[in-house]
Amino acid sequence: MNNIKVVLTVAHHSLREYCKNKLFAILIIFSLFSIYASLLVGIMAVDQEYRVLTDFGLGLMELLAFVYIVYMSAVSITEEFKLKTIYLVLSRPVSKNAYLLGRIISLFALAAVILAFAGSFQLLLLKFRGFDYPLLYHKIILLMWMKLAIICSITVFLSFISTSVITTVIISIMLWTLGHFAPETKFMIEKTQGLSQIFLKSSFFLIPNFQIYNLKDSYDIGLSAYDNFKAVTYLFAWVLATFSFSAFIFRKKEF
Amino acid sequence: MKNEIIAKFSNIYKTYKTKKFCATRESAALVNFSFDMEKGEIVGLLGLNGAGKTTIMKLLAGLIFQDSGEILIDGIKPILPEAKQKIGFLPELPYFYPYMTCVEILTYYAKLSGLENYDDKIGKVIGKVGLVEHTSKKISEYSKGMMQRLGLAQAVLHEPELLILDEPVSGLDPLAIHEVRNLIAGINKSGTTVFLSSHSISELEKICNRVIILSRGEIVKTVSSDDWKIAGGLEEIFIRTVK
Numbered sequence: 001m002n003n004i005k006v007v008l009t010v011a012h013h014s015l016r017e018y019c020k021n022k023l024f025a026i027l028i029i030f031s032l033f034s035i036y037a038s039l040l041v042g043i044m045a046v047d048q049e050y051r052v053l054t055d056f057g058l059g060l061m062e063l064l065a066f067v068y069i070v071y072m073s074a075v076s077i078t079e080e081f082k083l084k085t086i087y088l089v090l091s092r093p094v095s096k097n098a099y100l101l102g103r104i105i106s107l108f109a110l111a112a113v114i115l116a117f118a119g120s121f122q123l124l125l126l127k128f129r130g131f132d133y134p135l136l137y138h139k140i141i142l143l144m145w146m147k148l149a150i151i152c153s154i155t156v157f158l159s160f161i162s163t164s165v166i167t168t169v170i171i172s173i174m175l176w177t178l179g180h181f182a183p184e185t186k187f188m189i190e191k192t193q194g195l196s197q198i199f200l201k202s203s204f205f206l207i208p209n210f211q212i213y214n215l216k217d218s219y220d221i222g223l224s225a226y227d228n229f230k231a232v233t234y235l236f237a238w239v240l241a242t243f244s245f246s247a248f249i250f251r252k253k254e255f
Numbered sequence: 256m257k258n259e260i261i262a263k264f265s266n267i268y269k270t271y272k273t274k275k276f277c278a279t280r281e282s283a284a285l286v287n288f289s290f291d292m293e294k295g296e297i298v299g300l301l302g303l304n305g306a307g308k309t310t311i312m313k314l315l316a317g318l319i320f321q322d323s324g325e326i327l328i329d330g331i332k333p334i335l336p337e338a339k340q341k342i343g344f345l346p347e348l349p350y351f352y353p354y355m356t357c358v359e360i361l362t363y364y365a366k367l368s369g370l371e372n373y374d375d376k377i378g379k380v381i382g383k384v385g386l387v388e389h390t391s392k393k394i395s396e397y398s399k400g401m402m403q404r405l406g407l408a409q410a411v412l413h414e415p416e417l418l419i420l421d422e423p424v425s426g427l428d429p430l431a432i433h434e435v436r437n438l439i440a441g442i443n444k445s446g447t448t449v450f451l452s453s454h455s456i457s458e459l460e461k462i463c464n465r466v467i468i469l470s471r472g473e474i475v476k477t478v479s480s481d482d483w484k485i486a487g488g489l490e491e492i493f494i495r496t497v498k
Contacts, residue, residue, distance in 0.1 A: 009366040020354045083350045088409060091316040091344035092367045093336035254319040 003098040010094075010102025011109065018072050018110045031064040031118050035125065042129070050126075054134045057122040062144050065114040066176065069148050073107050073155035074168040086255055096250050104156055104243065111148040115141050143213040146235045150208050151176050153242040160249045178203075179210035208238055258293040261417050261448045262315060265289055267324035269310055269472075284310040285472040288324070292450060294416070297443050299459035300452035301493060302469035308452040309347065310472075312421040315450070316344040328417060340369070343410035343447075347422040349402060353395035357386055357405050360394065361412060368413040376412060384408045384438060400431035407435065411442055418442060420451035424458055436462055460489040468496050 018024060035057045042053035077100075080086040089099060119141050123133065134140075155172045162168045178185075182204070189200045212231055267288040273280045284307045292298050300308045313319045314326055317333035331338040351360050358377060365373035381387055384404040389397070397405065403423065410418055423439065424432045432455075439462060443449050453459050459466050466489060468476040476496045483489040 005369070006367060009363065013363050017352065017354075084346060085350055085352065087316070087318060087344065087346045088349065088351075088364065089367060090318060091339060091342065092364065092413075093339045093369060094367050095336065255313070 003095060006094050006098040007102040007105065010089075010099055011105040014076065014103050014106035015109050015113075018076070018106065019113070021072075023068065023071070027064060027068045027114070028117060031061065031114075032121055034060045034064070035118060035122050039125065039129070049129070050131050050134075053126065053129065053131070054122075054137075057118075057125070058140060058144070061115060061118040061122065062147075065111055065118070065144075065148055066151065068114065069107060069111050069152050070155050070169055070172045070176075072110060073152045074159050074165045074172070076107065077103055077156065078159050078165065081255065084255070090255065096253075097247050100156075100243070100247055100250055104153060104239075107152045107156070108145075108149050111145055111152065115145055115148075143231060146231060147210050147213045150210070150235060150238045151179075153239045153246075154208065157242040157246045157249075160246055160253075175207055176210070179208045180214070182207070182209035182211045209234070258295070260291050261294045261329055262292040262450070263325075263327045264291075264311075264314075265325045265327075267314065267326065268322045269307075269314065269319070270322055283472050285314075285321070288472070288474060290467060290474065290477075292417075292448060294448050295443070295446060296465060297439070297449040297451070297463045299463035299466040300450070300469060301454075301456065301459055301466050301489075302452075303497065305471075306469040307472040308469060309421055311469075312344070312346075312419055312450075312452060315417075315419050316342060340413070341416045343413065343415035343418045345403075345406045345410040345418075345420045345423055347425060349406035349409075351394045351397075351402065351405060353393065355394055356390060356392065357381065357394065357397075357408070358390050360405070361409060364409045365412055370413055373412075376414075380408045380412050383411075383441075385434065400427050403427060403431065403435060404438075407438060411447070414447075416448060418447050418449045418451075420449065422453055423451055424453065424455060432458065456490045456493055468493055470497055 038053055038056040038060065041056050042049040045052035080089070090096065119137075123137070126132075126134065151172060154175060155168060158168045158171050159165070162171065185200060185204055185207070189197060189204060192200060212227070212234060267285050268283070269285040269288075270281050270283050273282070288307070288311070300311060302308050310319070314321055315328070315333055317335075317339060320334070326333055328338040329341055331341075333339070333342075355363075358381070361377045361380065362373065365377060370376060381390060384407050386401065386404055386408065389401060394402070394405070407420075407423070410420070418439075420439070424435050427435065436458065439449055439451070451459075451463075460483060463480065465477060465479050466483075467474055468478065476492065478489065478492055483492055486492050
């Protein structure tokens with residue numbers, strides 16, 4: 001069977017699995033409720049209602065999507081090992097790389113589903129309040145998805161090397177947080193010397209720079225063509241690197 | 256005339272390593288295991304707990320790798336997709352995605368096995384294992400016996416040449432055991448080679464042409480159905496060999 005068919009079969013099956021999870025239903029209800037609650041914050045902001053309503057909703061969307069994506073990335077493959085459902089998949093003509101790729105694609109699709117769902121609801125709310133379609137809204141969502149895709153690939157890789165789901169999730173949260181402080185880390189590197197500088201410099205390459213995807217912090221200015229190119233290349237580089245490492249470990253894994 | 260070989264084990268060594276702090280503990284699971292399986296046979300694996308039965312099954316299914324030696328399925332290494340196309344595998348206590356129905360799960364496995372026009376095949380196999388009345392139920396509602404039948408259904412769905420069954424009757428009630436036994440015999444009659452492991456001597460005695468007795472990862476005896484008929488039963492031979 002050709003590998004593309006396997007990838008698509010695994011991806012479709014996995015996406016269905018994530019969406020059938022009770023946590024997914026809870027997350028969707030909670031995110032809709034939270035975005036709806038942002039109306040209150042917006043009203044309190046008086047003059048800045050539009051801006052606050054948009055930013056608050058986007059922030060919530062990103063946070064909630066991040067929580068579910070990281071959790072699912074941490075458990076999706078390891079759970080198959082634990083429950084031994086992987087036996088019935090890998091005893092068929094399915095290559096480990098195709099299976100892994102299918103799983104990762106399904107996680108990317110899950111991030112897209114969550115963002116599309118929550119984003120549509122937020123747009124409806126803005127329309128209900130009589131506001132226009134926010135500037136570059138689709139682009140903000142796309143960049144948000146790219147960030148989630150990177151952290152999802154990293155988490156899948158971490159799930160192969162860490163000893164528990166909790167460890168995987170904690171490390172992912174740390175990387176996500178540190179990844180938003182890239183300009184500050186750069187500044188610190190310039191100010192330090194010797195061993196500290198070497199340490200900070202190496203961490204700079206090991207931690208993804210999520211700041212390049214934060215259009216919502218500067219959406220009045222927008223992103224240049226170079227910034228767009230950088231964002232896409234950076235995404236591919238991280239996804240490819242983490243996929244290669246994950247595939248290497250997975251290939252050697254026994255069940 | 257010599258029969259065709261479907262599976263060949265040549266001098267297999269397999270060790271499991273357990274890491275504890277700085278030390279690594281090794282335990283030998285298979286020692287110099289060599290064995291040939293002919294097409295059309297039903298071969299049984301018999302041994303005490305930890306004898307290496309599941310290790311052999313997993314090696315054949317390409318789920319683990321040997322340290323040395325060679326395994327071939329119809330001349331192909333088990334980790335290759337071409338070899339996996341030829342096998343059907345039922346692990347011990349199979350587990351399925353609880354939110355799916357048996358048709359959905361078999362569709363997923365049919366697609367992974369590369370089957371085209373699988374609807375008819377799924378219908379036939381569901382009928383064969385007796386799950387017709389339970390097609391609308393979620394797997395979470397299935398009993399152990401039904402899970403085992405579904406396990407068999409997924410293993411034979413793509414009409415493999417070699418069926419590998421790890422403890423297929425483990426934990427089943429007598430009626431279910433009887434049904435599973437008849438199923439295996441029926442599958443074998445259609446030309447599929449069956450390789451199964453079991454703790455149940457009487458089961459192997461009823462169904463197998465040959466039985467391999469394993470002890471601590473080594474073959475201690477290979478007996479044919481004629482041998483145990485002369486010796487007064489497989490149990491006698493097994494106890495004499497393993498004690």
